Amino acid sequence: MSNSLRSFIDIAADSHFPIQNLPFGIFKPKNATARAGIAIGDLILDLHVLEEKGFLRIPEFGARAVFGADSLNAFLSLGRPAWRRTRELLQHLLAAETSDLRDNSELREQVFHQQSDVTMQLPARIGDYTDFYSSFHHAHNVGTMLRGPETALMPNWKWLPVGYHGRASSIVPSGTDVRRPRGQIKLPDATSPIFAASRSLDFELETAFLIGPGNSLGEPVPIDRAEEHIFGMVLMNDWSARDVQTWEYQPLGPFLAKNFCTSISPWVVTLDALQPFRRPLPPQDPEPLSYLRAETDSIYDIELEARLQTASMTEPHVITRTNFRHLYWSMSQQLAHHTVGGCNLQPGDLLASGTISGPTEDSRGCMLELTWRGANPISLPGGESRKWLEDGDTLTIGGYASGDGYRVGFGKVTGKVLPAVG
């Protein structure tokens, strides 16, 4: 693969989905069942039809059909050699110099869909979902607000990738509206809590990765083999009700404050597509314990931003710009830590980064930090301002890695806030 790779499909220079990318997703055409596809420019290549027609003879598939289901789980379970072979074959089929599809208009009619004509679904059946807390700047900002700068980070934070189990059932694909939750809130001067709609609804700009083969219970994945289990990445918005969180989270962590909705982008950008954007993981101090150290551990240079559009605005306004490389802990470290006690990961599990904040005030990944708990509201074009998200607001997270003349993009994850029920 190189950046001179070209497809016979017309692709705009700023498209997120050139032939260098080829992210996988699950889409539902009108009048047909959901199936797997890859995004190419404004189109989707239908892997189910392609497989049925015999174009995807991958040794690891054996006699199985893997792309006709409404999840990528079967494909995820096959592992990196099968993923890479499939990707290479698809790049070949889409290349400018390959005639199979290019010159067969009848076939092209059958295997290509306009992205605007289909409905995107979740890419996988997500069995378990874990959220980490791996951005130093985010953890430090939040800790400073709660406890002051001296004890902002807990003593464990630089020794292990802190994480917790999230709720898998309420993960939704981009475009799903999010209902403002109601819950118990204890106002600062009150002696008892009230039950009310959240007054401090927030987003969290995150990425997440999907697990491939996984491991058996009791058999940790060594860090040097962690990437064999990472299929690819999506964008994630971990919607959060800060007032609910403040009252409920001690001592067992966030619960209702975050389980009412978590949105992810539908296209999974493979780790293979991200290799040109790999950078060495900066030195960590203190040096991690050996099970968290890998010779070639990496971060990825992926630009990320969040855009807010209120009901009265005509276009979205960028409220923060950050980068995946601001994370302190790598995906491999997260995965090795997750399994080191024997916990089993399974195909389709989702492991998220936690809010990604950069070192500057304008690179913070959530309203809590951007407004410093409401003290410094965000000013929007048109004169509105926001301490927290309001009903009718649409929050969109986008991101891409910049290659030489092309982008490997994630598309977006977007959602609009609906008023609370009742």
Add this chain to the structure above:
Amino acid sequence: MSNSLRSFIDIAADSHFPIQNLPFGIFKPKNATARAGIAIGDLILDLHVLEEKGFLRIPEFGARAVFGADSLNAFLSLGRPAWRRTRELLQHLLAAETSDLRDNSELREQVFHQQSDVTMQLPARIGDYTDFYSSFHHAHNVGTMLRGPETALMPNWKWLPVGYHGRASSIVPSGTDVRRPRGQIKLPDATSPIFAASRSLDFELETAFLIGPGNSLGEPVPIDRAEEHIFGMVLMNDWSARDVQTWEYQPLGPFLAKNFCTSISPWVVTLDALQPFRRPLPPQDPEPLSYLRAETDSIYDIELEARLQTASMTEPHVITRTNFRHLYWSMSQQLAHHTVGGCNLQPGDLLASGTISGPTEDSRGCMLELTWRGANPISLPGGESRKWLEDGDTLTIGGYASGDGYRVGFGKVTGKVLPAVG
């Protein structure tokens, strides 16, 4: 149903599985695929065969076969009217006065298995698993150890059923050995953590309930309708590595300390079978917010015990006796709280009680409390003692409700501790 109900099957007076119980489970006969059954005495009635032969014509099933799969999920999704109708039909078929099975020895040969001949599996595909912290005595004891008696309970504890999301993939059926986990441990006087096998492996005596139909995202289940979504209960051992937990749990809650293994008993005792043991929920102070109040909210009188057998002992020794009715928060309150912000529950989800401790020293539900963090080791017959679980120890939790001349029992959940790897 009454306690004069009798089956044509011989059932010992102290059996956990008389005709008044009829718990559901998934079993795998030798040389056949896993399917659903109910326990009756020492036998299992094969619901898959019974369904195939046309004995289970339940209107709610429609044309579906629900008992041939390796999980109860399809049955769980049908709801209480279907569950109750099935149970009544099965009680009729097994009654002493019903001849269909009683007098057909060929049919009996096909539909009955000896429990000792089969392998029990998990009763459901568990999508999400939540663990509550609903025993006042447990929360108070643990809080006293960590913070002293004055601030033992967090301010939120009596206002809401504190809970957190657990790991579904590592839930295993009774009889599965548990591997002692390794992890980061920070010794009290050390400046940095070490990586080592846990030195304070614990059990937690819990119960858990399986969710039936569940709710859509954004649509809370009102507390008065909560029991429509509770299919039945199992026993649970939430194995815990206390040293790992101490170091990792702030600020987001337990993670690796509890996700290496969680064991449940294989037979699901239905809420219908537990109705004779229903007791009014004692008054709560402060009075809960209205979404947590139900006219007829209940606890259940279920006796519970934990037994420990070391490698050198010839029989297990009871180390604690407690009761489900010691819980402060009811299952309906847990379920209503879980969904009040809009979180969706799905068929097969598991909601657990948290460690169940009674008010006395000998009714505490885990080693942490029983030994007061190792200060008062448990003395065992034969001269051994235990601060924590050691390799080769077998921990078994049992429980039943006592009727007039019969027991509605849960069987047991048991597991043996294997040494850490490496």
